[in-house]
Amino acid sequence: MDISELWNEIVIDWGSLQVTLGRLISMIVLILGIMILAWLLVKKAMPKFYDREDTSAALKGKALAVTLGLVILGVLIVLLNGLELDPKLIDNAQLGNATINIRVSTLLKGLLAFWLAMLFDWLIQEYLTQRYHKQENIADRAERNFNRFRSLRPVLYTLAIIYFANLIGLADYRFFSIGSGEQEVPITLRKVLSGLLIIFSIRLFIRLLIGFAFKNYYERKQLDQGSQYAVNRLFTYFAYLIGVLIVLNVSGLDLVGLWAGAAALLVGIGIGLQQTFNDLICGIIILFERSVKVGDVLNIAGTIGTVRKIGTRTSVMETRENIIIYVPNSKLIGENVVNWSQTERKARFHITVGVAYGSDTDLVKKVLVETAKSHRSVLKFPAPWVRFIDFGNSSLDFELLFFSREFLRIEDVKSDLRFAVDQAFRENEIEIPFPQRDLWLRGGKGIDKLTNRGPDDN
Numbered sequence: 036m037d038i039s040e041l042w043n044e045i046v047i048d049w050g051s052l053q054v055t056l057g058r059l060i061s062m063i064v065l066i067l068g069i070m071i072l073a074w075l076l077v078k079k080a081m082p083k084f085y086d087r088e089d090t091s092a093a094l095k096g097k098a099l100a101v102t103l104g105l106v107i108l109g110v111l112i113v114l115l116n117g118l119e120l121d122p123k124l125i126d127n128a129q130l131g132n133a134t135i136n137i138r139v140s141t142l143l144k145g146l147l148a149f150w151l152a153m154l155f156d157w158l159i160q161e162y163l164t165q166r167y168h169k170q171e172n173i174a175d176r177a178e179r180n181f182n183r184f185r186s187l188r189p190v191l192y193t194l195a196i197i198y199f200a201n202l203i204g205l206a207d208y209r210f211f212s213i214g215s216g217e218q219e220v221p222i223t224l225r226k227v228l229s230g231l232l233i234i235f236s237i238r239l240f241i242r243l244l245i246g247f248a249f250k251n252y253y254e255r256k257q258l259d260q261g262s263q264y265a266v267n268r269l270f271t272y273f274a275y276l277i278g279v280l281i282v283l284n285v286s287g288l289d290l291v292g293l294w295a296g297a298a299a300l301l302v303g304i305g306i307g308l309q310q311t312f313n314d315l316i317c318g319i320i321i322l323f324e325r326s327v328k329v330g331d332v333l334n335i336a337g338t339i340g341t342v343r344k345i346g347t348r349t350s351v352m353e354t355r356e357n358i359i360i361y362v363p364n365s366k367l368i369g370e371n372v373v374n375w376s377q378t379e380r381k382a383r384f385h386i387t388v389g390v391a392y393g394s395d396t397d398l399v400k401k402v403l404v405e406t407a408k409s410h411r412s413v414l415k416f417p418a419p420w421v422r423f424i425d426f427g428n429s430s431l432d433f434e435l436l437f438f439s440r441e442f443l444r445i446e447d448v449k450s451d452l453r454f455a456v457d458q459a460f461r462e463n464e465i466e467i468p469f470p471q472r473d474l475w476l477r478g479g480k481g482i483d484k485l486t487n488r489g490p491d492d493n
Contacts, residue, residue, distance in 0.1 A: 054118060062117035069109040077102055101154045108147045115140045125203075133208040133224075145199040152191035159187055186239040193232045200224055213288065220287045230282040237278040241271055264329045264345065265322045272347075310365070314348040317364035321345055327367050327374065332442035334373035335362060341443060355443045375442045381414060383438050386449050388456055389430030391466040396423065396431065402463055403435045406455045412448045414438040429470045 044056050077099065115121040125137040200206040206225040213220045245267050253263050321327050322345065331342045333352065340354040349361045366372070375382045390399050400421045407419035419437035426432075435456070441448050460467060 058117055062113055065113045065117075066110055069106055069113070073102055073106045098154065098157055101150055101157075105147065105150055105154065108143050108150065112140050112143050112147065115143070130205070131208050133205050135204050137203050141202055144202055145195075148195040148198045149192070152195040156188050156191050186235065186242050189235040190232065190239055193228060193235055197225070197228045197232065200228065222286065226286050229285055233282050233285065234275075234278055237274050241274050245270070265325055268345070269319075269322050310363075311348060314364045317368040318345065318347045318350075321350075321364060321367060327372070328376075331374055331376040333367075334375065335366065335370070339443065355446070381438050381440050382442065383436060384445055384449065385434050385436045386452055386456075387424070387432060387434050388453075389427055389432050389467060390460070391468040392431060394431060394465055398463060399431075399433060399465060402459045402465065403433065403456065406459050407435055407437045407452060410448065410451060410455065412439050412441045412444075413452075414440070430468045 045054065121138045121140045123136065123138050124142070125135055128135045197206070206223065206228075208224045209221045210224070210227070211222055213222065249263075249267065249270075327333065327342060327345065327350070329342055329345060333340060333342060335352075338352075338354060338360065340352040340360060342350060343353050343359075344351040345364075349363055350367060352360045352362050354360060388403070390396075403421045404419055407413050408415065413419055414437070417438050419435060422434040422436065424432040424434050435452070437452075439445060439448055457467070459465075
């Protein structure tokens with residue numbers, strides 16, 4: 036007996052179940068291969084991620100349970116196909132233009148694909164998270180665990196869905212068609228899932244590139260927060276634009292014909308949404324020009340606030356009262372905007388005060404300067420100073436000028452200084468006068484003089 040005959044010799048004959056020696060050996064080899072792969076995964080690969088002190092016991096248990104489930108599914112699939120015990124659940128069912136066939140092993144293969152996606156999702160995210168945060172402490176790492184790389188999950192699960200749709204014959208199901216005749220382009224489930232996969236992959240690529248390569252570049256160049264935000268936004272817009280073009284190309288759409296046919300519609304939309312497009316262009320200009328950055332303190336028509344986000348059409352500003360205001364980007368470009376943070380993170384402010392005629396002006400100057408220097412929000416350099424503004428009707432008018440970095444809460448700083456100045460003037464017996472007027476009344480027998488000395492004087 037030669038090897039070929041030996042290979043095809045039936046070793047199991049049980050009713051309709053007949054298994055040759057070759058098929059039995061193949062089944063045993065496949066099952067052993069599955070066992071070896073599982074052992075390598077559990078004993079060699081997983082300890083690199085799950086034997087560390089910052090990985091929870093629950094996560095280790097879930098990973099081991101999923102691995103065991105994968106082994107069981109793999110063995111069942113091998114047995115069903117090897118023993119030809121794979122009954123059909125759905126046989127040549129028509130759904131639109133798609134023909135669906137589902138066996139027991141088909142469901143097991145689909146479940147296997149989803150469990151593999153789940154396992155690789157955990158392993159890859161854990162690996163990337165630990166690599167990214169290896170220089171940070173465990174508390175910070177645990178707090179952000181699986182958050183930065185959560186975009187990996189939709190990529191893996193979309194791949195599993197595409198595999199299962201192809202397996203049962205549902206991938207060619209047609210939703211609708213664009214065009215007619217030779218220009219007809221069918222939109223199928225495969226194209227929709229492929230488009231989603233491209234968008235999810237670009238999203239993952241953006242997050243990884245910004246989280247790794249860009250972060251290292253920012254640290255080397257010491258770019259400020261606003262510059263980092265501008266670069267990230269511009270790169271995100273460009274990447275998604277490329278992704279949309281790739282999706283349209285994969286769908287089979289003629290981009291040249293599409294734009295040409297939509298030209299008239301786009302003109303009408305452009306006229307109707309002129310202000311919206313103006314805001315969009317201004318948003319791009321801001322990101323390129325960086326005249327306004329995230330974190331800047333702006334004064335727009337008397338409203339003072341901090342820029343929290345620069346969007347494509349509007350920017351988000353938080354006022355002193357912790358109120359969120361959405362500002363159209365065109366206002367940041369086309370109107371007068373005071374940016375207190377553009378050059379230095381400090382600005383000059385002032386308060387005014389009047390003292391009675393006859394007061395010691397040198398003492399007044401000294402008291403005002405010392406009061407300003409004692410406040411924690413007033414910068415020591417440049418030092419505060421005092422101006423003698425004018426000889427007023429009822430007082431000698433002075434102006435206390437100082438620098439501060441408290442842009443949003445500067446009114447509170449001014450209030451504190453006024454309280455302190457009033458207290459210091461009382462201690463040094465410097466009088467803050469009230470308005471005084473002499474009123475002459477011409478009567479029948481002469482002129483009477485009434486002096487307005489204030490509400491508390493008799």
